[in-house]
Each structure stands twice: as C-alpha cells, then as structure tokens.
Amino acid sequence: MTPERIYAALLTLYPRGFRDAYGPEMLQSFSEMRRASHRPRPAFWCFALGDLATSVFREQLDACRSGLRRFVLQWLAICAFGAMGTSLVAFLVTQSFAYLYHPYLEGLRFSPWSYGAFLGAGLGLAQAVALRQRRRIATAWVAVSTVSAAIGFDLAALTAGAIGPVGCGLAIGAVVGGCQWWLSRTLLQRPGWPVLGSGLSLPAIVLLCDNLIQRALSGVNPVAADVHATLAGAHASVAFDALVRGLQQPRSWADAAFELTAIATTGLTIGVITARQLSEMHRAR
Amino acid sequence: MKLTRAEFHVLLALQHGSRHGYAVMQDVEDLSEGRVRLGPGTLYTAIKRLVAAGLIEECEADAERRRCYQLTRLGKAAAADEARQMSDLVRVARKRGLLSPS
Numbered sequence A: 001m002t003p004e005r006i007y008a009a010l011l012t013l014y015p016r017g018f019r020d021a022y023g024p025e026m027l028q029s030f031s032e033m034r035r036a037s038h039r040p041r042p043a044f045w046c047f048a049l050g051d052l053a054t055s056v057f058r059e060q061l062d063a064c065r066s067g068l069r070r071f072v073l074q075w076l077a078i079c080a081f082g083a084m085g086t087s088l089v090a091f092l093v094t095q096s097f098a099y100l101y102h103p104y105l106e107g108l109r110f111s112p113w114s115y116g117a118f119l120g121a122g123l124g125l126a127q128a129v130a131l132r133q134r135r136r137i138a139t140a141w142v143a144v145s146t147v148s149a150a151i152g153f154d155l156a157a158l159t160a161g162a163i164g165p166v167g168c169g170l171a172i173g174a175v176v177g178g179c180q181w182w183l184s185r186t187l188l189q190r191p192g193w194p195v196l197g198s199g200l201s202l203p204a205i206v207l208l209c210d211n212l213i214q215r216a217l218s219g220v221n222p223v224a225a226d227v228h229a230t231l232a233g234a235h236a237s238v239a240f241d242a243l244v245r246g247l248q249q250p251r252s253w254a255d256a257a258f259e260l261t262a263i264a265t266t267g268l269t270i271g272v273i274t275a276r277q278l279s280e281m282h283r284a285r
Numbered sequence B: 001m002k003l004t005r006a007e008f009h010v011l012l013a014l015q016h017g018s019r020h021g022y023a024v025m026q027d028v029e030d031l032s033e034g035r036v037r038l039g040p041g042t043l044y045t046a047i048k049r050l051v052a053a054g055l056i057e058e059c060e061a062d063a064e065r066r067r068c069y070q071l072t073r074l075g076k077a078a079a080a081d082e083a084r085q086m087s088d089l090v091r092v093a094r095k096r097g098l099l100s101p102s
Helices: A003-013 A015-035 A043-065 A069-097 A110-128 A133-164 A165-184 A191-217 A221-230 A238-248 A252-284 B006-014 B021-031 B040-052 B073-095
Strands: B056-059 B067-071
Touching: A003 A015, A003 A043, A003 A221, A003 A252, A015 A043, A015 B021, A043 A069, A043 B073, A069 A110, A069 B040, A069 B056, A110 A133, A133 A165, B006 B040, B006 B056, B006 B067, B006 B073, B021 B040
Parallel strands: none
Antiparallel strands: B056 B067
C-alpha cells in the first residue's frame, strides 16, 4: 500500500463536509511534502500522523458544535437524560402512592400502560425542548409519545409471556414507530424507512439487552429474583421487567443503578432511532 | 476573530500574493527558518477558518490547476493588527528585561 493510499484512507476520519472541500488538496499537499521530505521515514510519519490526529479532533469537535450534528447530539443527550428524569419522577410518584396508602386501595397496582405513558410523556417532554422552535410539532410529539408508549408497553406486557423479548420489542417498536409515522408522514418524504427501522431495531435491541442482562443477573441472584417477580408472566423479557421495575421502585442501590441503566439505554435507543426523522424536520426548518 | 499561531503564519505567507496550499506550507517553513512546520491537516483547518471569517479567499487556479488563496482587505488588516499586538508584547518584554535590547 502506498503512503498516499494510507493517507487517503485516513482522510475519511474528517467530517464529510471538510473532506469534500479540502480532501483532494490535502492529499496532493501530503504527496508533495513526502517527496520533498529529507527526514527518516518514521519521523515523517510521526509528524504527518500527529498533524492529522490534532486536526481531525479539532474538525470533529467543530462539526459537533454546529449544524445538524449538534442537533443530533443534543437529541441523544435529551433522550438519555429525559428517560432518567422520567424514571426519577415515576419513582417519586410510586413513593407518594406508598406513603399515602390506604386499605381502601388494597390490590390496586399500576399497570404496564401507566409506566409506558409515564416514560413516553417524560421522554416526549424532554424531546420537546429540542423541538421548541416548532411548537406545533413539539406538542403533537409529546402526545404521540405518551399514547404510543402506553399502548406499546401494554401490548408488550401481554405478548412478553408468549413470545418473549422479541414480542416485547416488536410491540413497542411497531406501536411507537407507527405513531411516529402517523405524525411525521406530512413532514417527511419517505417516512416508511425510519418506521421500518424502529420496528426492526427495537426487537433486536431488546433481545440483545435481554441476553446481556441475563448474564449480568446470573451473578446477582437476589436482584434477578426480584426482577423476575415483578411481572406475573414467568417467561417475560428480563429487559422489559427491568424497565418496568426501574419506573416502579428500586429496592437497593445496585437495583437502582441497574434499572437506571436500562431506562437510559431505552431512552438512548429511542433517541438513535428517532434522530434521523427529527434531523430531517430540523433541516427543513 | 482570535488568530491561532498557524492562522497568523498562513496570513503572513499570503502577504506577498496568492499561493496554493503546498506553497503556503513551504513559505511558512522558510519564513520561520524551519522552526514552524505546518502539516496538511493544520494548514487546511486554518484555511477553512480563515475563509469562513472572510480573511482570505479562493482565487483563480494556477497553471497547475490548483486552487489558490489570497488575502482579503479584512485579512490584511487582521494580520497587521495581530503583528502590532505582538510587537507591543515584545516591547513590554524588553522593558521588563525578558529580552535583550536590539
């Protein structure tokens, strides 16, 4: 492989806009610099790679500070922290419920849809901050997130026992993706693709999380037993259980940390899936 | 706009007319007597910022059909301003005995 080819491959580390504007010139300058250099080869490469690394870092940072990438990063952070904030609010509500408990309320339980609505509303409200300049869409987004997550959670709870983690993911993914499509169909040229992405990626992620959580839980038996006992379905998805438990009530610090991670992962997953759609809306603004 | 060292060197190199990227790299090395060497990465990030700030602009390609850059009026003023500030700093350093009087 020639040095020029190596350098050309390394140029892909720059943001696309910068690469398109200056990539060919940089390659030409590198080639001329190499031919004119009298330094030993290792010293030349040390200089060239050091120069490349610092400028790549600067350009990537610059790209994150502006434009679409900034919006996408902001969106992902909002989704992760919004989900964690929602978890905290849901926990406080559950605590208040326990504190104000009366025998009259005997047997009353929060059903999965209420946790779904909580997660959807909390996440939707946090996301609305990023969409504040498009108030009409922001309001509709909060409503759609609340309703779709509520329905998705309820459906997931129903299907988890029969189909397991894939059913959970499919239920949440299909409902949330479908509702998002309904909202964004007039704003996007081809809304079908992101929705298909939601429908397919959520089951895969739930399945992956499920395996990872199963492995992690094998060393923490009390937590595992606790999480499994949350939902009646004996074969329900562990990832889904952890999600509901995180919104409901952690019982120890390890429990809280574990479930908060599950909630944050969910928020981040939703953020990754919806970022593309929202960035299109942002670009159209 | 606060100029970095590399950006100021690029402005200095373009002071005597338009240059393409590699010629700027060579000029910077010659002007600094080998003390400053700009690689393509540092050079083109500096060029990008300077073009965006309106301190330099692209000009017609040279005989080898390479994109050239030249100083704008704003760029000349910015370079002169930066040089004046550096000169003031050197004067202060001399006064304080940090540098020997020339």
